[in-house]
Amino acid sequence: MIYERICADELVLSEAELSARLKMPVGTLPENFEECKSALFAAADPAFVAERARVRFLSDTKTELGGRVLESRALSVALAGCDEALFLSATLGFGAERLLRRYAASSPSLHFVTDAIADALVEALCDAAEERALGAEEHTARFSPGYADLPLSFVKDILEKTNAEKLLGVGLTDAYLAIPTKTVTAVIGIKTVSKGTENEKYT
Amino acid sequence: MKNILEILGKERLYFDGATGTELAKLGLLPTESPEEMNLRAPEAVEALHRAYFDAGADIIKTNTFGANCLKHENYAEMIVAALDSASRARAGREGKFIAFDIGPTGKMLEPLGDLSFEGAVEIFAKSIRAAEGKGADLILIETMSDTYETKAAVIAAKENSTLPIFVTNVYDAGAKMLTGASPEVAAALLEGLGVSAFGMNCSLGPDKMAEILPRLADASDTPLIVNPNAGLPEVRDGVLSFTFSEEAFCSYMKEMAPHCAVMGGCCGTTPEYIKALKAATQGIPLLRKEGKGHTRVTSFAKTAEIGGGTVIIGERLNPTGKKRLKEALVGGNISYILEEAIKQQDAGAHVLDVNVGLPEINEVEKMREVVSAVQSVSDLPLQIDTADPSALAAAMRIYNGKPLVNSVNGSRESMDAVFPLVKKYGGTVIALTLDEGGIPADADGRLKIARRIIKEAEKYGISRKDIIVDPLALAISAQADSATVTLDTIRALAKEGIHTSLGVSNISFGLPRREIINSAFFAAALTAGLDAAIINPLSEAMMNVYFANEALAGRDPSCETYVAYAASLPEENTQKGAPKNEKKSAAQDDPTNLFGAIVKGIRSSARELAESLLKTEEPLSVINGYIIPALDEIGRRFERSEIYLPALLASAEAAREAFAAVKKRIPEERSEAGALVLATVEGDMHDIGKNIVKVILESHGFRVYDLGRNVPAEKVLDKVNETGARLVGLSALMTTTVPAMEKTIKLLREKAPSVKVTVGGAVMNPDYAKMIGADFYSADAMGALEVCKSFFGK
Numbered sequence: 001m002i003y004e005r006i007c008a009d010e011l012v013l014s015e016a017e018l019s020a021r022l023k024m025p026v027g028t029l030p031e032n033f034e035e036c037k038s039a040l041f042a043a044a045d046p047a048f049v050a051e052r053a054r055v056r057f058l059s060d061t062k063t064e065l066g067g068r069v070l071e072s073r074a075l076s077v078a079l080a081g082c083d084e085a086l087f088l089s090a091t092l093g094f095g096a097e098r099l100l101r102r103y104a105a106s107s108p109s110l111h112f113v114t115d116a117i118a119d120a121l122v123e124a125l126c127d128a129a130e131e132r133a134l135g136a137e138e139h140t141a142r143f144s145p146g147y148a149d150l151p152l153s154f155v156k157d158i159l160e161k162t163n164a165e166k167l168l169g170v171g172l173t174d175a176y177l178a179i180p181t182k183t184v185t186a187v188i189g190i191k192t193v194s195k196g197t198e199n200e201k202y203t
Numbered sequence: 204m205k206n207i208l209e210i211l212g213k214e215r216l217y218f219d220g221a222t223g224t225e226l227a228k229l230g231l232l233p234t235e236s237p238e239e240m241n242l243r244a245p246e247a248v249e250a251l252h253r254a255y256f257d258a259g260a261d262i263i264k265t266n267t268f269g270a271n272c273l274k275h276e277n278y279a280e281m282i283v284a285a286l287d288s289a290s291r292a293r294a295g296r297e298g299k300f301i302a303f304d305i306g307p308t309g310k311m312l313e314p315l316g317d318l319s320f321e322g323a324v325e326i327f328a329k330s331i332r333a334a335e336g337k338g339a340d341l342i343l344i345e346t347m348s349d350t351y352e353t354k355a356a357v358i359a360a361k362e363n364s365t366l367p368i369f370v371t372n373v374y375d376a377g378a379k380m381l382t383g384a385s386p387e388v389a390a391a392l393l394e395g396l397g398v399s400a401f402g403m404n405c406s407l408g409p410d411k412m413a414e415i416l417p418r419l420a421d422a423s424d425t426p427l428i429v430n431p432n433a434g435l436p437e438v439r440d441g442v443l444s445f446t447f448s449e450e451a452f453c454s455y456m457k458e459m460a461p462h463c464a465v466m467g468g469c470c471g472t473t474p475e476y477i478k479a480l481k482a483a484t485q486g487i488p489l490l491r492k493e494g495k496g497h498t499r500v501t502s503f504a505k506t507a508e509i510g511g512g513t514v515i516i517g518e519r520l521n522p523t524g525k526k527r528l529k530e531a532l533v534g535g536n537i538s539y540i541l542e543e544a545i546k547q548q549d550a551g552a553h554v555l556d557v558n559v560g561l562p563e564i565n566e567v568e569k570m571r572e573v574v575s576a577v578q579s580v581s582d583l584p585l586q587i588d589t590a591d592p593s594a595l596a597a598a599m600r601i602y603n604g605k606p607l608v609n610s611v612n613g614s615r616e617s618m619d620a621v622f623p624l625v626k627k628y629g630g631t632v633i634a635l636t637l638d639e640g641g642i643p644a645d646a647d648g649r650l651k652i653a654r655r656i657i658k659e660a661e662k663y664g665i666s667r668k669d670i671i672v673d674p675l676a677l678a679i680s681a682q683a684d685s686a687t688v689t690l691d692t693i694r695a696l697a698k699e700g701i702h703t704s705l706g707v708s709n710i711s712f713g714l715p716r717r718e719i720i721n722s723a724f725f726a727a728a729l730t731a732g733l734d735a736a737i738i739n740p741l742s743e744a745m746m747n748v749y750f751a752n753e754a755l756a757g758r759d760p761s762c763e764t765y766v767a768y769a770a771s772l773p774e775e776n777t778q779k780g781a782p783k784n785e786k787k788s789a790a791q792d793d794p795t796n797l798f799g800a801i802v803k804g805i806r807s808s809a810r811e812l813a814e815s816l817l818k819t820e821e822p823l824s825v826i827n828g829y830i831i832p833a834l835d836e837i838g839r840r841f842e843r844s845e846i847y848l849p850a851l852l853a854s855a856e857a858a859r860e861a862f863a864a865v866k867k868r869i870p871e872e873r874s875e876a877g878a879l880v881l882a883t884v885e886g887d888m889h890d891i892g893k894n895i896v897k898v899i900l901e902s903h904g905f906r907v908y909d910l911g912r913n914v915p916a917e918k919v920l921d922k923v924n925e926t927g928a929r930l931v932g933l934s935a936l937m938t939t940t941v942p943a944m945e946k947t948i949k950l951l952r953e954k955a956p957s958v959k960v961t962v963g964g965a966v967m968n969p970d971y972a973k974m975i976g977a978d979f980y981s982a983d984a985m986g987a988l989e990v991c992k993s994f995f996g997k
Contacts, residue, residue, distance in 0.1 A: 003436075023848045030849030031804075067234075094382050097315060098582065104890055105541035105580040108898040109804065109852035115891050152939060169348055169381035171311040175886035175939045179311045 002050045002133050003167050008041040011124040013117070021116035036114040044118070044182075045093035046125045049162040050133040055085050055189070065187065066161050074148030075187075078140055082189035086133055088142070089164035090125045092118060092182040100181075118182045126184050140189035145176070152176045158185040207262075207300050207340050208367055211400060211464055212426045215489050218302075218467025219255035219263045220477050221433075226251060226266070238270040241284035242277075248285065252292030256299055258474035259481040260467065263299075264343055265289050265334075268306035272329050279333035286337040293338075302369065303339035305330060305356055312351045314579035315382070317888070317913060320355055320601050327359035334364075341367045345430075346405050346469075348373040348381035350392055350503045351603045357396045358600070361627065369465070371404035371428050378415045383504035383582065386415055388604065390422035391499045391506060395605040395629020397664070402428030405469045408435060408447055409455035416459050422499075424492040426464030429456075433471030445471030452476055453483040460487040498668045498702055500554065500584040500631050501604040507553045507584050509631070509671055509702045512758050514735040515749060516586050516607070516704070517552035519543050520577070522561055527867075533563050535922070537576050538897075538909055544577045550740040551749070554607055555581060557598075558588035566594040574598045586633075586737075592620040599628040606630045610673065613638030613652040622663040631669045632660075633704050636692065642675055646691035649674055653701060671702045671735065676724070678712035686710055686724055690731045697732030704735035707745075718744045726752065743772070797825070797861060801833035804853025806860050813864035822868040826904070830861050834902060841985070852895060858902035876904035877995030879930040880922045883912035883964075884943040889936035892964055892984070896932060899984040905991055916947040923955050930994055932987065933977075934964040941966060945975040952976065961990045 019026040053066035061073045065085055079085060096118055103111035126142060145154040155176050164170040164185075171179045178185065210216060223237050229247040231240055241248055252263045265285040270278045282303075289301045308326050310318040331342065342360045347353040353370060360368045372380055372389050379385060384392075393401040402419065403412050409431040419427055434447030456466060466484060468476050498509040507514050520543055522529045531539035544555055557577060559569040566589065574585060586607040587598045599606060606628075611621040612635040625632050634656040636642065636649035643649050653672040660670055674692035677685040689705070696703050705728055711720035722744040725736060729752045738745045746768070754765040793799035797812040816825050837854040840846045881897055883890050890912040897907045908922055919931060931951060935944045944962060951958050961979035962972050963986070972980035979994075981987040 028847070030847070030853075032849065032853070094315065098383070101314070102545060102580045104894055105538065106545040107806075107856060108894045109849055109856055111891060111894060112852055113849050146938075152937075165309055171309065171316055173310075173317040173886065173888065175317075175937060177886075177888055177937065179316045179888070181888060 001162070002129075003048070004129075004132060005045065005047040006125060006128055008044045008046055008121060011046065011121060011128055013120045013124050014127075017120040017123050018116065021119045022113065030109075030113050032110060032113055033117075036110055037117050039099060040096060040114050040117050040121065043095035043099040044121065045095055046091070046121070047093065047168055048088060048090035048125060048129040049164055049167050050089075050129055051087045051162050052084050052190070053087055053161060055079055055082050066157060068154075068157050070150065070154065072148070072150045075143065075150050078143040079187070079189040081191050082140065083192050084190040086130075086139070086188040086190060087158050087161040088126065088129055088133070088184070088186045088188060089159055089162040089168060089170060090122060090129050090184045091164075091168050091170055091178075091180055092122050092125070094169065094180050096182050097180040122182045122184050126186065130188060134188070134190065138191040140191070142184075142186035142188050144184065144186045155185045158187065205298065206367075208399060211367075212489070212492070215460070215463065215485065215487075216261045216300075216465045217259060217477060217481050218428070218430055218465060219252075219258075219260040220468035220472030220474065221470050222251070222264065222266055222268065224470065225254075225473060236269055236274070237266055238268065238275065238278075238281045238285065241266055241270075241281045241288060245284055245288045248288040249292045252289055254474040255477060256292060256296055258478040260474075260477050261298065261300060262302050262341070262465070262467070263289060263292065264302045264304040264345070265339065267304050267330070267334070268346070269309075270330060271305075271308055271326050273308050273310065273326055278330060282330060282333040283337055286334060286339060290338040300340040301338055302341050302343035303331070303334045303366070305342065305344045305360075306346050307348070307352055312349065312355065314575060317886075320351065323352060323355035324359045324362075327356045328363050331359055331363040339366060341369055341399070344368065344370045346371070346373055350380065350382065350384045350389060353389075354392065354396065354603065357393070357398060358628075361396075367399040369428060370398050370401040371430055372401070373406045374403055374412075374415055375406060376411055378418065384501075385504070385506070386418040387422045387497075387499065387506050388501045388504060390419055390425070391497075391501045391605045392629060394423045394425050395669075397626070397629070398425065400426040400428050400465055402430070402463070402465070404428075404430035405432060408432050408445075409452055409459065410434075410447075413455050413458050416462055420462045422497060426492075427462055428465040428467075429459055429463050430467040430469045431456075431472075432469045433476060436470070447471075449476050449479040453479050456480055457483055457487065460484040461490045464489060496668050498631060498671065499605070500586075500607040502578065502582050502584045503603040504582040505584060507607075509704075509734050513729060513733070513749060513753065514553045514704075515551060515740055515746075516554040516556050516735055516737040517544075517547035517550075517740045518556050518706070518708070518737045519547055519739060519741065520573070521556055521558040521588065523558075529561060532559055532561055532569060532573075535908065535925070537572070537911070540573060541576060541580050544581045547740045548581050548583050551746060552583065552740040554584045554586050554735070556586040556588050556609065556737055560589055560591070560594075566591050567597045570594040570598045571601055574602055578603050587630075592624070595621065596624050596628075599624055599630060602628070607671075608632040610635050611656065612636075613656050615639070618656065618659050622660055622665060625660075625665055625669070626663045631671060632665070634660075634670050634672050636672060636674055642677070644688070646674075646688055646695050649688075649692045650695050650699075653696060654699075657701070667701075671704045672696050673704050673706070676705055676707065676710040678714075679710055679720070680713040686727070690727055693728060693731040693733050702734045703732065704737065705733055706737045708738065718742060721745060722748050725749075729756075797829040798833045798836075801830065801854055801857045801861060802837055804850055804857050806853070806857045809857035810860040810864045813861035817864065817868055822865045825865050826862070830858055830865070834858055838985070848895075852898060855898045855902035859898060862902065862904060875906045877930070877991060878906040878908065878926065878928045879932055879991065880908045880910065880919060880926065880928045881932040881934075882910035882914035882919055882947075883934045883936075884940050884947055885913055885915045886943050887935050887937055887940035888912050889964075890934070892936070893932075893934040895984045896934070896963065896987045899988050900991055903988060903992075905995075916943070916950045919947050920950055920954055923951065923958055929958055930991065931958055931960045933960060933962045935962075935967065936965045938966050941971065941975065944977075948976045959994065961987065961994075963987060 056064040146152040248266050267285045270281045344356040412431045433445035499506045588609040608630040610633040636652045676689045679685045710724045711717035725748045750768040753759045754762045794803045800809045841851050959978040962977040963981045979990045
């Protein structure tokens, strides 16, 4: 298990991600961008937990992952070629959550821009987490609960596997929304299929 | 058998160590939670308790950390079995105690999460009731990383048991709890709630806890507990272990021992650690507590210390003399209330007064609603201001922190009503110097009442440091010597070491240009020794006095704060003339006129410019000549992709400010383009899209009744019935919450069939909208605007 806190200033915001979230062309930023970024970076407490788990393919649509059997063709495709997966929980913490609540009450423009930066920041946190947890290992893209046919309820398994409640303070609402809301949970396939294993036929 | 309270604070007591990891050595299955072992293998649980008792622990924690109704249906059975195992282990051993252990529920409380405060209280209460009379000597509430959940557990314990209550919280290496509380905040909260001992457990090793402990020790006289981890977790050969040996662990524990009435361990510690701990520290004397005198009120994250510099209590959330606030309270416009709270915080208030007393509303419900809502956006401590004991009780119960309570007075009725609440929920209370005989005419009379109130409070166990006296400021227009009497009383109280607070602006009631009198009186009161002042922090005149006084009193080293404040003021000799009276200036983005300010999205000047224009132009002329054309221009630029959503929002906010200024001048029904109810549906916490829709609609003159997020269907219906709104807007961002949208629409069809519904949100599309019975769908905020314009025929 890897558990780390990373200072927001160390994370690199993707221009493409920012552009998509701000709904603006790449390279253009709103006037209040620096104001929002400073406030968010001061409030955020980025942290992640990553834990490895065995992958076992039971069929084209069924995968056993971390002790749970999941019916999801998309997951099987995403993890094809992998013996192991990384469970990842990453969050910006409650300080960022409260800042967004405050802006939601006082200024939709600050709220919108700060929310967009927060989305980009948590993705940057996930990128950093992947790098620190996997290094040079070949791996798949992140795949999160709710994508395609992977049930949203799988978020509970990821949080449990990474002990996110205790280490990151992340909880879950009845509708499977992680709190703090700027939290990402994902699985990442690690491409190390051993020869002669059952998984090989699913490469 | 001694009561633990007879020993606590006189001799050091020792807790046991880790439970989960030790049970794993005794057969805990990987798929099993520790509390399940109480039923499957009680002998193993008993063996662990025996091992800790044998190692020297005085107190063992029952194996019930996660035994609550949320996690286990058979939680009660688990709790009884756990206490049985503990009792068997304790049998025949003198001077050993059993702590009924309560851990977190695993859910985040509102407003951050979806578990209500009362819901959390009930979850803890159920567990405590199951344990009652089964052999526990105390209740330990542990590993709590949120002050609100901690409070819920303590309240549940106080209401369902007479056992002593110990609390340990989790701090990070930065000395903060997960949801932001510092040690000072936790200490004030827990001391106020009257727990028998409190401190820290888990997350940190003793080295880091040793850095935090002095702050807890300084903050409170309550006995302290430390149960650290055995250092940091690390994985060696696939096995989780901790970095500190017994020796290293004990070296830091020895450092903390003089200040700790109770010591033990958490993750990674074993019976061997506890044995070594006891051997290393039992000879170290426990320091006597010295009677710390901090007068602190807190939110969940911030403290305001009375007596450490002037405390500004923002007065703007009080409907007396404030028409817009009255309307917002009666109309349920929580947004306006929250904006006023944030403005006061941004202007430098340290505490916010909350008063919702109006004959037209249910003060108890409104106080609960407003206190919760303000705490969701502001981390300042609040002053709960009401004469209604029921409203006071309701607010103090759900308040996250230690509140300032306004007020008690010297009458028997008042003290009998207020002091029990302060004793139960914690708080620092403002004592008004009046009683059944009225307000004494001189300082001496007021001082006598103050002393009597303090003495009465002590009978309830409320310390003198938690009483702040308000010497009362009566209007000088009615009583010429009023100011002198008040100032004399402040001086007399200060001489006796009694802190003071004052509603400053009362002095000028009935006089013109009140700020002149208020600011002069404020300065005089501060010089006399006033500690806290209820003022308008948005008043430049009053804040000038505050910052100047801080510098003059020597509390502003190098006048740094004063210099920063002075730099923030508008430049001297700035002429604020009437703006250019041009509907479309050649320089359309010229921010010195209202059109340009809206186009440029300069919210701060838009309202000012609108108010200035209203001096010479009719309200409808301002709307049709400036605001609407500016919005049309910004809409065109957005459609041509010359500007983007952030700029559109900034302009909408500026237009909304301008509209707010105009609306004051014209009857409401004429100022509105139409009214609708807006909500994010039940179970959904996303509101950014909804908020964008709201500001766009408001900037175009629509009245929006915003119910917020996670809104049950019934609440939407209630609002429709209350307001007569003919249109409802619903937002959902998650597939799991679309059914809630459908449920809301069904309910409206049944109970309010004439109401139309428009829907939106990332998860919505025209097909879904049709499927769930919506009348309209919009993909974005501008689409929602078109729906409204079309619906209301604009």
